[in-house]
Amino acid sequence: DAGVTQSPTHLIKTRGQHVTLRCSPISGHKSVSWYQQVLGQGPQFIFQYYEKEERGRGNFPDRFSARQFPNYSSELNVNALLLGDSALYLCASTYRQGTFYEQYFGPGTRLTVT
Amino acid sequence: QKEVEQNSGPLSVPEGAIASLNCTYSDRVSQSFFWYRQYSGKSPELIMSIYSNGDKEDGRFTAQLNKASQYVSLLIRDSQPSDSATYLCAVNGDYGGSQGNLIFGKGTKLSVKP
Numbered sequence: 001d002a003g004v005t006q007s008p009t010h011l012i013k014t015r016g017q018h019v020t021l022r023c024s025p026i027s028g029h030k031s032v033s034w035y036q037q038v039l040g041q042g043p044q045f046i047f048q049y050y051e052k053e054e055r056g057r058g059n060f061p062d063r064f065s066a067r068q069f070p071n072y073s074s075e076l077n078v079n080a081l082l083l084g085d086s087a088l089y090l091c092a093s094t095y096r097q098g099t100f101y102e103q104y105f106g107p108g109t110r111l112t113v114t
Numbered sequence: 115q116k117e118v119e120q121n122s123g124p125l126s127v128p129e130g131a132i133a134s135l136n137c138t139y140s141d142r143v144s145q146s147f148f149w150y151r152q153y154s155g156k157s158p159e160l161i162m163s164i165y166s167n168g169d170k171e172d173g174r175f176t177a178q179l180n181k182a183s184q185y186v187s188l189l190i191r192d193s194q195p196s197d198s199a200t201y202l203c204a205v206n207g208d209y210g211g212s213q214g215n216l217i218f219g220k221g222t223k224l225s226v227k228p
Contacts, residue, residue, distance in 0.1 A: 031214055033214045033215065033216075035216075040220070041220055041221075042118075042202050042204070042218030042219050042220050042221055043158065043202075043216070043218050044218070045207065045215045045216060045217070048214030048215055050214065055214055056214055056215045058215070088157070090157055090158070092214075092216075094214050097163070100145070100146050100163070100165050101146070101206075101214065102148070102160060102163055103148075103160070103214070103216060104160055105150075105157040105158050105159070105160075106157060107156070107157050108156075108157045
């Protein structure tokens, strides 16, 4: 089975621009979570979507938004980019293991803001 | 503020030795605990999950959980140079139905010397 896919792999944007990142979960997985990982830190939770509804939001400004489509793929949008938004953006697909949930990450999108 | 703490390392062990990685978490009601391996420039890969007190073994990996002490560890037996990576400890941050929010430590960098 294909794993989590993300596009694009790399992206370079200028301050003030807008960016859209895309993710497709593992087939059969209905939940997608987005994380931001800056160099030297662990991933930080941004959003979770399940069945097209937002189920959780991390401590990120309103410039960050996301949505999930009927096929469970997802987009993360970031407006008015700042230099500090430069990071690896990770999408995770959630698998239910009994009463617990495991998350599997895609390869990530590396965003550089100049 | 829920927190996960890890020693950032680097932890250096000789090939064939046991590597011991440790993690503490702040929220006593946390239920799910994960270890991810992240190679430089790559995304995190789930290697172990543990949900109840005690040990869980998978090949050369053993995860240990002590909820009373709020402590999780990962042992890697017969360490190989290919185990050299950053190991991220993660704890579920959402106790609702979806559990799509993981809280990560900063990671411990492991170096296995031939």
